[in-house]
Amino acid sequence: MEPAYPQPLVMVDTALFTIRDERLCLILTRRKEPPFEGLLALPGGFVHAQEDADTEAAARRVIRGKIGFDAPYLEQLFTFSGAARDPRGWSVSVVYYALIPWSSLEQSPSAEAFPVDGLPPLPFDHRQIVAKAVERLRGKATYSSLPAFLLPAEFTMNDLHQIYEQTIGARLDKASFRHKILVQDIIEPIPKHFRVGAHRPAQLYRLSSKALTPFERKI
Amino acid sequence: MEPAYPQPLVMVDTALFTIRDERLCLILTRRKEPPFEGLLALPGGFVHAQEDADTEAAARRVIRGKIGFDAPYLEQLFTFSGAARDPRGWSVSVVYYALIPWSSLEQSPSAEAFPVDGLPPLPFDHRQIVAKAVERLRGKATYSSLPAFLLPAEFTMNDLHQIYEQTIGARLDKASFRHKILVQDIIEPIPKHFRVGAHRPAQLYRLSSKALTPFERKI
DNA sequence: AGATGTTATTTGCAAAAAACAAATAAGTCT
DNA sequence: AGACTTATTTGTTTTTTGCAAATAACATCT
Known part of the structure; x- marks a missing residue:
């Protein structure tokens, strides 16, 4: 009944968009632990089945930890998975994207925004994630508010x-x-x-x- | 580094659309194991980190097992998660939807199609999943082929x-x-x-x- | 105060796209 | 041949777009 297989790692990552100086930007965070310690990356973390009602709750927890408040708009983007994306082994990452006015970010000093067309090298498959997030945002912009x-x-x-x-x-x-x-x-x-x-x-x-x-x- | 938390169950489910007698239908499968043994449900299964390259590969495996061939169109829909959706505990289900011509389904006898506006009671959160899948299909139909x-x-x-x-x-x-x-x-x-x-x-x-x-x- | 500069907002018109209604085309069936 | 039925095209009206220019509203400068 319960699968005999070892369970994959389950995590969430977030693409936090904002517009600063009329440029579309993403909030990145500096990793404090291996792997890729010290590199800039999308804010994320493991899903804790005890404390997180679901992955959206986990994403909200991550976002609150990063910027100190809830994002006005949050939506699930895509789930990335596989053995190659994380050196620790086969993993699943449920990715959310959020839209945040720059005006509300200016006070939280931990949030650094980088233009999407000039991002530093990103670890894991975060480059791919960003590409998908930008594509989704562009797509939705043409037929929604x-x-x-x-x-x-x-x-x-x-x-x-x-x-x-x-x-x-x-x-x-x-x-x-x-x-x-x-x-x-x-x-x-x-x-x-x-x-x-x-x-x-x-x-x-x-x-x-x-x-x-x-x-x-x-x- | 590795999380100390017990890992959630990771599975895939699929919404397989077809059109029979000019009505939009879904392929359902009869569950052979508990929970909800004997009920009709969306085809799905656990993700096996060893054999499945990623969740999309797992979805393809499930679909092939159900209809005997690959779906002409397959796309990730959404990831559902939480403690309430499965009695076995906190779980994540990465859901894919596929489009399949009825003409290619007529020979495979195991595939039974049910009109989406007259589905039987479904286990887990499959009702919600169906709603989201139909919504996505409708949405995309207005601006794509x-x-x-x-x-x-x-x-x-x-x-x-x-x-x-x-x-x-x-x-x-x-x-x-x-x-x-x-x-x-x-x-x-x-x-x-x-x-x-x-x-x-x-x-x-x-x-x-x-x-x-x-x-x-x-x- | 009045002229000037600058951005905001409205207007008008030509072109394109869409909705609607109807005609025409091309077969089978009797 | 004529009736019938579905496929495809045509024409006309209405609505939406794209573009250019005019007008409005304020601050600031002279």
Whole structure:
């Protein structure tokens, strides 16, 4: 009934996205133990069947340990497995990705953000994991409000526009973008709230309750 | 270094989709061992770190054991975990879903297909797994050629149209559908091949090499 | 105060895509 | 041959996009 086989190692890893200086970045952590001690890597750890309700709870524990609070958006990405990915033996890693506004990270000093297009060498199969995470984020950005979770609670249409351009990695027409976003009802203007500056004030928006509904699309 | 905790059970489960009598169905298997002996369930099994290169290899092994050949389309769906999902204790199940043309299933007698909207009671958290698998399939159908993998190698435009309607669960205009599919280049007509019947013959198509590229879309 | 610079937001129009309705094509069956 | 049925194309209307330019709103400078 119980399998006679030795059990594989079960762990979680996390890809924590943020946008700093208008660039898509990942939070990395310096490993304090072997293997790969001293190297920068994705934050992760073993799943403790006693304390963790499930792997998502384990991921949340890891993230809280790293940045000190919960990520506004967290989603399971993919499960990586095999004998080659970890020198300690055959392992399974359930990977989660999260979106975190840089504004909330600035105070936690332990969190260092590295642009995804200029990452240092990563241990294990973390390079592959990052590739998959970026691909997923890009993919979802084209038909959902995901990128908005990289912004603080209040943001302007331009903030949103820029963050979509960053995550998708392409130029988007301003007028069309504005129209499509408003039609989707994923954000709502905050009455009488504007960001003031040296120029015309910009309307501030917040996510609406429909924010997580994927955009309507039919084949 | 190695965790002091008892290791969780690691298994794979599979959601095997097919279309029979114009209805979206799942292949279920009757459990031969406790727990839930005798009940119908998703095909699955333990991951054997020795024989399975990774969880995808384990899934393929399970599928081959069930239907006797490889599925034309296989993709990781999600990893379910927790103490409550299996009476034997805390477990992780990496779930894969596959698309299989009914035509290739008709000969293997062990494969029984049940319409997804009329499934029998399922053990473990298999009900949840099914829900997630259907959701994923529906989602991907709106922007990819996935449903085409439920068809045999040669099919008509009407076959394809019906299968999209089935998986998406909505009506699609025939003329628009035809145009969009052809523009995407995911299928190609087989020269001089037609399905003949009591009426006007229908052009036969096959998947093109671009079949797996998701449709182009911008926000 | 008024001119100027700069960013935000709206408007208008041409082009493309989609939805809808209907006609035409190509066989079998009687 | 004519009726019937399904496949495929065509045409028209409506909606969405892409692009360019105009207008709005403020701070700052003169």
